[in-house]
Amino acid sequence: MLPIDRDLQRFRDIVKGRVRKELRRYMSSGELVGRKGNDTVSIPIHSIGTPRLRHGDNKKGVGQGDGDGDGPGEGQQAGDAEGQHVLETELTIEELAEILGEELQLPRIQPKGQKDARTSNPRYTGISVNGPESLRHFKRTWRRALRRTMAGGEYVPERPIVVPIKDDRRYRSSRIKEEPRSAAVVLYMMDVSGSMGKEQKEIVRAEAFWIDTWIRHNYDDVETRFIVHDATAREVDRDTFFRTRESGGTLISSAYKLAMSIIDEHYPVDSWNIYPFHFSDGDNWSQSDTKLCIELVRDRMLPIVNQFSYGQVDSQYGSGQFLKDLTEAFPRDPRVVCSRVANREAIMGSIKELLAGGR
Amino acid sequence: MSKISHRFLREGRALPPELEEARLQIQSLARDKYKLDFFETVFEVCTYEEINMLAAYGGFPTRYPHWRFGMDYIEMQKSYEYGLSKIYEMVINTDPAYAYLMDCNLVVDQKLVMAHVFGHVDFFKNNLWFAHTNRKMLDQMANHATRVRDLMDRHGASEVERFIDVCLSLDNLIDPYADHIVRRRPPSQEEVDGAERDRGVVARIPTSSYMDRHVNPKEWLDQQKQAREDALTRMRSFPEEPVRDVLGFLLEHAPLERWQVAILSIIRDEAMYFAPQGQTKIMNEGWATYWHTTMMTADILTDAEVIDYADHHSGTVAMRPGQLNPYKMGVELYRDIERRWNRGQFGKEWLDCDDPRARAAWDTGAMLGREKIFEVRRTHNDVTFLDTFLTEDFCREQGFFTTTRDPRTGQWVVDSAEFKKVKQGMLQMLASRGTPRVFIVDANADNRSELRLVHEHEGLDIQLDWAAEVLGNLAAVWGRAVHLDTWVEGRPTRLSHDGARMTQKARAE
Numbered sequence: 047m048l049p050i051d052r053d054l055q056r057f058r059d060i061v062k063g064r065v066r067k068e069l070r071r072y073m074s075s076g077e078l079v080g081r082k083g084n085d086t087v088s089i090p091i092h093s094i095g096t097p098r099l100r101h102g103d104n105k106k107g108v109g110q111g112d113g114d115g116d117g118p119g120e121g122q123q124a125g126d127a128e129g130q131h132v133l134e135t136e137l138t139i140e141e142l143a144e145i146l147g148e149e150l151q152l153p154r155i156q157p158k159g160q161k162d163a164r165t166s167n168p169r170y171t172g173i174s175v176n177g178p179e180s181l182r183h184f185k186r187t188w189r190r191a192l193r194r195t196m197a198g199g200e201y202v203p204e205r206p207i208v209v210p211i212k213d214d215r216r217y218r219s220s221r222i223k224e225e226p227r228s229a230a231v232v233l234y235m236m237d238v239s240g241s242m243g244k245e246q247k248e249i250v251r252a253e254a255f256w257i258d259t260w261i262r263h264n265y266d267d268v269e270t271r272f273i274v275h276d277a278t279a280r281e282v283d284r285d286t287f288f289r290t291r292e293s294g295g296t297l298i299s300s301a302y303k304l305a306m307s308i309i310d311e312h313y314p315v316d317s318w319n320i321y322p323f324h325f326s327d328g329d330n331w332s333q334s335d336t337k338l339c340i341e342l343v344r345d346r347m348l349p350i351v352n353q354f355s356y357g358q359v360d361s362q363y364g365s366g367q368f369l370k371d372l373t374e375a376f377p378r379d380p381r382v383v384c385s386r387v388a389n390r391e392a393i394m395g396s397i398k399e400l401l402a403g404g405r
Numbered sequence: 406m407s408k409i410s411h412r413f414l415r416e417g418r419a420l421p422p423e424l425e426e427a428r429l430q431i432q433s434l435a436r437d438k439y440k441l442d443f444f445e446t447v448f449e450v451c452t453y454e455e456i457n458m459l460a461a462y463g464g465f466p467t468r469y470p471h472w473r474f475g476m477d478y479i480e481m482q483k484s485y486e487y488g489l490s491k492i493y494e495m496v497i498n499t500d501p502a503y504a505y506l507m508d509c510n511l512v513v514d515q516k517l518v519m520a521h522v523f524g525h526v527d528f529f530k531n532n533l534w535f536a537h538t539n540r541k542m543l544d545q546m547a548n549h550a551t552r553v554r555d556l557m558d559r560h561g562a563s564e565v566e567r568f569i570d571v572c573l574s575l576d577n578l579i580d581p582y583a584d585h586i587v588r589r590r591p592p593s594q595e596e597v598d599g600a601e602r603d604r605g606v607v608a609r610i611p612t613s614s615y616m617d618r619h620v621n622p623k624e625w626l627d628q629q630k631q632a633r634e635d636a637l638t639r640m641r642s643f644p645e646e647p648v649r650d651v652l653g654f655l656l657e658h659a660p661l662e663r664w665q666v667a668i669l670s671i672i673r674d675e676a677m678y679f680a681p682q683g684q685t686k687i688m689n690e691g692w693a694t695y696w697h698t699t700m701m702t703a704d705i706l707t708d709a710e711v712i713d714y715a716d717h718h719s720g721t722v723a724m725r726p727g728q729l730n731p732y733k734m735g736v737e738l739y740r741d742i743e744r745r746w747n748r749g750q751f752g753k754e755w756l757d758c759d760d761p762r763a764r765a766a767w768d769t770g771a772m773l774g775r776e777k778i779f780e781v782r783r784t785h786n787d788v789t790f791l792d793t794f795l796t797e798d799f800c801r802e803q804g805f806f807t808t809t810r811d812p813r814t815g816q817w818v819v820d821s822a823e824f825k826k827v828k829q830g831m832l833q834m835l836a837s838r839g840t841p842r843v844f845i846v847d848a849n850a851d852n853r854s855e856l857r858l859v860h861e862h863e864g865l866d867i868q869l870d871w872a873a874e875v876l877g878n879l880a881a882v883w884g885r886a887v888h889l890d891t892w893v894e895g896r897p898t899r900l901s902h903d904g905a906r907m908t909q910k911a912r913a914e
Contacts, residue, residue: 048454048455048458049458049466049467050458050461050462050474050475050478051475052470052475053461053470053471053472053473053474053475053478054475054478054479055475056470056471056472056475056566057472057473057475057476057479058475059472060472094476095473095476096473096570096573096574097574097871097874097875097878098574098575098576098577098840098871098875099577099578099840099841099843099867099871099872099875100577100840100841100867100868100871101840101841101865101866101867101868102865102866102867102868102869133476133480135479
């Protein structure tokens with residue numbers, strides 16, 4: 047523990063406070079998207095350094111070098127620039143999720159029923175008389191040896207030499223321990239037909255980032271699956287999900303069917319909490335397909351999922367009809383949550399709507 | 406002083422034998438053979454975490470609590486852990502001086518660092534710009550820390566921290582020469598009496614009465630009268646002379662709580678302590694580099710160490726394209742001076758000679774080089790150092806050039822390699838060290854107790870977004886609105902901050 051750790055802690059608190067204060071901006075600008083590592087999110091903090099009176103950036107500099115055409119010729123400004131204006135710092139996903147939860151006043155998710163995926167971890171809690179040398183328990187071994195030596199009357203307190211023999215050796219042994227771990231799968235579905243533009247996809251991307259952050263915070267294990275659809279649906283990886291652009295018609299039911307088959311195949315309902323999220327601009331090919339969708343949601347999905355979420359991103363071409371149809375079909379069902387995202391500014395409110403149920 | 410932080414200073418870890426041996430050898434070399442004159446120097450071996458902490462603390466083991474130390478620390482930690490940078494040496498200007506060695510360095514690195522450090526300590530002790538620094542700063546810093554903690558207990562940690570933030574944003578508005586010059590001298594009794602006695606009375610040139618209105622015309626008399634009045638007004642105005650030491654002025658005149666005065670004075674003390682290091686960066690690093698190269702290559706290196714030494718030394722003096730390395734710049738200048746004075750290349754005859762062949766062959770055998778560089782290290786700071794010794798020959802040999810931002814592409818491009826421009830650019834860069842020169846000229850602007858400052862514009866505009874925050878902080882301390890007269894994009898402009906926001910308007914000039 048160095049004295050500076052206190053200053054460091056204070057600095058981290060300030061960073062957290064800053065993120066809290068500017069959460070809305072981070073959410074609507076999408077700045078954090080793509081900055082997620084395994085456990086941490088790298089966060090650009092604006093103007094956290096000490097402002098001082100100083101010269102602007104337009105200053106001239108003096109450099110040194112060969113200056114003969116290539117290479118050293120191009121110089122950056124010389125002189126002593128003060129600290130950077132934008133600072134990169136890291137928060138753990140946990141910390142970020144906590145801030146998100148507090149600011150949006152999200153309730154913690156109650157995992158449904160006894161849906162625990164059992165995972166088995168070996169834990170080295172037992173002792174056995176044989177095992178690999180790397181797991182030898184020195185203290186136990188020595189104790190056995192000491193006991194034997196004393197029992198045999200060979201122990202001399204002035205010269206306490208204890209030599210273990212093979213029988214004395216003790217080893218750590220593993221017990222397989224079953225631990226309940228709560229597991230969730232998030233299925234993202236997105237309409238990639240022509241009417242979903244770049245901006246719409248960026249919004250979906252930002253939404254997915256925050257949904258991920260929150261659901262990861264609430265479960266031990268989280269898996270994500272990605273489905274894109276126009277008139278047909280296919281499963282893709284995360285990267286493709288946000289990049290694909292197709293043209294052509296839209297049959298939403300295709301995505302729901304694919305989602306169901308993925309769930310049926312990989313995620314038995316008794317051990318997984320299931321979260322389908324569907325994003326589109328609200329256009330569907332036909333009223334009859336919409337009917338099919340509603341049947342799929344009502345009859346196939348709702349019995350097994352924690353919550354079915356639909357986010358409708360406004361676009362220039364979308365009619366927005368699907369949102370109306372859904373809300374009419376499920377007027378009071380808390381398991382169906384719909385949210386309309388008019389623009390980037392609305393992301394924060396939309397996240398709150400989608401996650402406020404705590405389901 | 407906190408106990409933990411001094412773990413590695415007082416109770417200390419004795420240097421391991423091979424380093425102790427090296428230390429004794431280098432110390433006696435520096436002192437006896439090369440006549441360096443330094444304070445007793447204590448070396449401490451530290452882990453990289455400790456080194457980074459010390460670096461964040463400006464070299465001192467105990468500082469007042471503040472988040473920016475944590476911020477600097479985490480940045481250095483990351484940068485070290487990712488292998489981007491590493492702090493080789495650090496030494497503080499105290500008596501005795503403390504220097505820190507990183508425990509994972511090679512022995513040859515430690516030797517290099519020791520030789521380098523003795524150069525620094527000699528510089529601290531002898532350079533005149535350091536003459537007024539507090540050599541017991543180690544204790545003073547610790548006292549500051551205790552005092553701030555005390556105040557935090559009493560007035561609330563966040564309250565005090567907020568005020569420290571405010572003060573820090575003003576801490577470059579000091580007069581780095583304040584300790585060397587008496588800026589303000591109270592007017593002598595004679596001056597005061599004289600001004601009072603003569604008020605309104607104007608000396609006429611004696612002449613006959615009919616000539617009087619030609620010899621002493623009314624306009625002239627009025628002018629005289631006005632000058633007298635102006636002098637008296639000036640005496641009445643506050644401050645009488647423009648004040649560069651903004652922090653000092655605020656300390657004396659701003660309406661502050663006692664605890665705020667204590668904080669402000671701590672911040673000013675520390676800023677003043679560090680000021681000479683900013684003024685002598687090139688000279689100081691150059692001097693230390695000169696001595697580590699001299700000692701290492703002439704006396705210390707063993708055969709086995711040469712490669713590692715060369716590798717690390719070249720890292721120290723390496724130049725990133727287009728950037729100025731103070732180590733390189735300094736050491737090359739000292740060497741140039743030494744060479745010139747050894748060959749007698751100075752004085753009127755040398756300056757008058759413009760035959761390149763004669764100049765190239767010039768050697769009077771004066772051998773005054775060593776003596777000269779010792780004198781230089783005593784009396785100069787970076788600005789005067791470069792102004793005096795940066796010659797056209799040197800400039801050409803070293804390949805300096807000026808850079809400018811291409812307005813079209815926003816890229817930095819080479820502007821010129823012309824000696825005059827290079828030297829001017831360099832001096833300008835040094836003279837301000839990035840800090841605009843700002844003076845308080847009126848503490849009762851418009852008779853409303855508002856503070857008016859003037860920026861001495863030397864071709865570079867002030868960065869406006871930061872200026873807004875700084876002026877806001879200044880207004881917070883002063884308690885009334887503040888104004889800063891400057892130029893923005895060539896137009897005379899007044900920046901005003903009323904405590905809530907900054908406004909910008911044109912002003913007459």
